[in-house]
Amino acid sequence: MTYYSEHSKVWVSVDCIIFGFDENKLKVLIGRRQMDPGRGEWSLYGGFVAADESLDSAAERTLTELTGMNHVFMRQVGAFGNVDRDPGERVISVAYYALIDVKDYSEKLRREYGLEWVNINELPRLYSDHNEMVMKAWQLMKQKMRTEPIGFRLLPQLFTLTQLQRLYEAVGCEEIDKRNFRKRIKEMDFIEKTELIDKLSSKRGAYLYRFNNKAFREDSNFKL
Amino acid sequence: MTYYSEHSKVWVSVDCIIFGFDENKLKVLIGRRQMDPGRGEWSLYGGFVAADESLDSAAERTLTELTGMNHVFMRQVGAFGNVDRDPGERVISVAYYALIDVKDYSEKLRREYGLEWVNINELPRLYSDHNEMVMKAWQLMKQKMRTEPIGFRLLPQLFTLTQLQRLYEAVGCEEIDKRNFRKRIKEMDFIEKTELIDKLSSKRGAYLYRFNNKAFREDSNFKL
């Protein structure tokens, strides 16, 4: 009989806010809840934390299960612990956000799980406190994007400067001046111009850039 | 038999990083652990989350128990969930930081609990992952202090500009130019100069200031 056993245990789950960027909009992956309580409601995807796994691993496992993807950028948003947050039982949930390139995510898998990419500005009412989680995640992600080069996780390996600008505009919900933006990009040597040209989004074509992580770690000084 | 019961529950605790400011140093309240495992090790103060209380209330309760104080500024740091973080059992802990004025905290209570104010730069090795919690809390608090007027929670209601400057220096670990600092303070009308003079810390005496929260909410624009 230990000291611990005087206290009660609770269920702990993780919920994933999966961000994507498409059609110049910041999107979140949500689905219809498959179980009671709340069956049929829009919801984030989550899962229970097992006895032998860390919170981080539980979040990773959940994401991998859903997307088939590994080594995805994830960060903890925080713990949500109101007593009645879950209408069924007392469950404490730890939210994580993840950044993926929507192109890396198979449509097949998306449909299998019945998930949808929804504009973050047009989110429906979600199950439990999931809206709150998304807003907090967005806020943290936005902040992190200003000081660390994590935005590239939402883009293909090769991207145009306009794409990058639209991403920052979508995340920050504000227009950015094209010339000022490009000026700042040019100062960051780890954002490398390639000789490749994208002809999809314009007639003239636009140079494709890539983020060089190794160069970043050496040069390292980011600010947008 | 519900869906929930297929999964296992875990113990959840809260740990408090209590910040204080004294002798121009940022301090953290720590004590010797009174129970096994880890009896006698330096540790943060924490407690288990009960079945019928939210995480926030558990943190508040823990803090009140320890300090006798209510309505203290607290913010969540995050959830710490490595499987073996606690040497005894699997416990997930959610850390919170609190800002108090050391003068408001009774010496008597401090001694009863065997707690010590320790400079954040001279922390000993703490129990479990508590050092990590403190560092994370410090980082978050530092960041928040730049954009929100929360520093006043660490000072008496009346304070001198030098005290305020020393506080920012201690939290940010960097010297600040006196004239530039005072210039910025003068622009914030919610930091009000009183006619009172503090004669304790200097022969000449220094004007005492106070933070006017109401004025802040109306005027509201803070940046240090």
Added chain:
DNA sequence: TCAAAAGTGTTAGATTTACACCCATGA
């Protein structure tokens, strides 16, 4: 009389913002 902390402005440099036109191409 002197040590110790309080108080006070100016200037150069760096950063940020605003702003408008030509280019290349496919339809």
Added chain:
DNA sequence: TCATGGGTGTAAATCTAACACTTTTGA
């Protein structure tokens, strides 16, 4: 030929950082 998105530089304004001396008073 024209509509669409790509690409480029400069100047004004703002913000930031550096810097030194006088005041007051208790010991």
